[in-house]
Amino acid sequence: MNIQENYSLKNLNTFGIDVSAASYVEVSSTQELIEVLKLPSANNHMILGGGSNILFTKNFDGLMIKNSIRAIDVVSENDSEVVVKVGAGEVWHDFVLHCIDQGWGGIENMSLIPGVVGAAPIQNIGAYGVEQKDLFVELEALRKSDQEVLTLNAEDCQFGYRDSLFKNEGKGEYVILNVTYRLNKNNTDINTSYGAIKDVLNSKGIEQPSIKDVSDAVIEIRQSKLPDPAKIGNGGSFFKNPVVPTSVVENIKKEYPEIPTYPIDDQQTKVPAGWLIEKAGFKGQRFGEVGVHERQALVLVNYGNGKGQEIFDLSEKILITVNQQFGIKLEREVNII
Numbered sequence: 404m405n406i407q408e409n410y411s412l413k414n415l416n417t418f419g420i421d422v423s424a425a426s427y428v429e430v431s432s433t434q435e436l437i438e439v440l441k442l443p444s445a446n447n448h449m450i451l452g453g454g455s456n457i458l459f460t461k462n463f464d465g466l467m468i469k470n471s472i473r474a475i476d477v478v479s480e481n482d483s484e485v486v487v488k489v490g491a492g493e494v495w496h497d498f499v500l501h502c503i504d505q506g507w508g509g510i511e512n513m514s515l516i517p518g519v520v521g522a523a524p525i526q527n528i529g530a531y532g533v534e535q536k537d538l539f540v541e542l543e544a545l546r547k548s549d550q551e552v553l554t555l556n557a558e559d560c561q562f563g564y565r566d567s568l569f570k571n572e573g574k575g576e577y578v579i580l581n582v583t584y585r586l587n588k589n590n591t592d593i594n595t596s597y598g599a600i601k602d603v604l605n606s607k608g609i610e611q612p613s614i615k616d617v618s619d620a621v622i623e624i625r626q627s628k629l630p631d632p633a634k635i636g637n638g639g640s641f642f643k644n645p646v647v648p649t650s651v652v653e654n655i656k657k658e659y660p661e662i663p664t665y666p667i668d669d670q671q672t673k674v675p676a677g678w679l680i681e682k683a684g685f686k687g688q689r690f691g692e693v694g695v696h697e698r699q700a701l702v703l704v705n706y707g708n709g710k711g712q713e714i715f716d717l718s719e720k721i722l723i724t725v726n727q728q729f730g731i732k733l734e735r736e737v738n739i740i
């Protein structure tokens with residue numbers, strides 16, 4: 404194993420925050436991971452995936468372990484579906500493209516989501532009407548306390564909207580090693596219910612889209628709205644879309660009848676945090692080296708030399724202002740270190 408001291412994390416977090424780890428090591432197998440976790444320096448460690456949902460506000464004074472366990476293996480298949488086991492260190496979008504190449508569908512709406520496969524179940528990633536839990540079969544995880552490899556199914560993982568066991572009582576207890584997904588082979592489950600996808604397909608005159616058409620449409624939408632982390636540092640949506648009592652929304656509607664809403668049930672409604680932040684006046688605002696993206700107010704950005712603390716402070720200001728204006732308390736989606 405190659406342990407490096409005082410290691411820069413600037414290229415390992417999509418916010419591009421210039422911080423360092425006291426030590427750093429990359430692991431590419433379960434065995435290697437177990438060895439590393441036995442090191443005395445692992446008493447204070449952190450597991451890093453694609454670094455796309457994390458905001459570093461300071462240097463990390465422990466051992467940063469990058470999970471680079473890779474492999475894509477077909478577990479079983481028949482005429483209509485395929486079950487695939489994917490190493491946690493595979494880049495999510497590369498896996499999506501691999502599936503589309505093979506004609507495996509169900510995952511195409513989640514094209515171009517940054518990050519690695521091992522992080523997907525942690526926050527139950529999702530986009531354009533599909534969440535990873537819809538394809539999920541099981542995952543293998545190393546339980547740190549006894550170094551046991553466990554198999555967890557969907558129920559064990561307690562998936563919710565941008566939520567799972569791994570963000571709650573299982574936080575810090577497991578390292579995800581691989582994830583198994585079920586995909587379909589016959590283009591049977593194409594989901595174009597999300598308006599923006601329909602619009603792109605219509606504009607191209609595509610009536611019966613293939614999974615590749617849907618993936619291309621999603622890529623086009625994401626590229627048009629979301630900043631490319633390679634150019635402007637960001638961590639995707641910074642906040643979750645809040646679910647609030649419908650009465651709160653009814654009140655807001657008196658002043659803003661145009662508020663977009665997604666009813667959950669009789670009593671609860673999800674509202675887009677991006678809309679609230681825009682109405683609070685933050686969209687496109689720049690504060691020195693950090694700011695709120697001009698095309699999607701849910702995304703906070705680092706223009707180059709921003710500090711994690713500056714982005715955090717901006718998020719705090721947004722939280723307070725939105726709460727004052729709408730009586731809604733936003734919740735951060737990004738992990739703050």
Ligand code: EPU
Binds near residue numbers: 531700
């Ligand atoms: N909106 C505004 N102003 C903004 C941004 C959005 O008014 O600045 C409005 C839009 O007009 C639309 C609504 O809010 O009516 C929803 O916007 P959008 O379709 O862009 O999606 P979102 O709710 O802002 C969520 C996910 C994204 C995912 C998209 C598409 C969360 C926290 N975010 O964003 O996920 O790509 O839907 O499915 O659920 C991520 O998690 O990092 C992420 C990018």
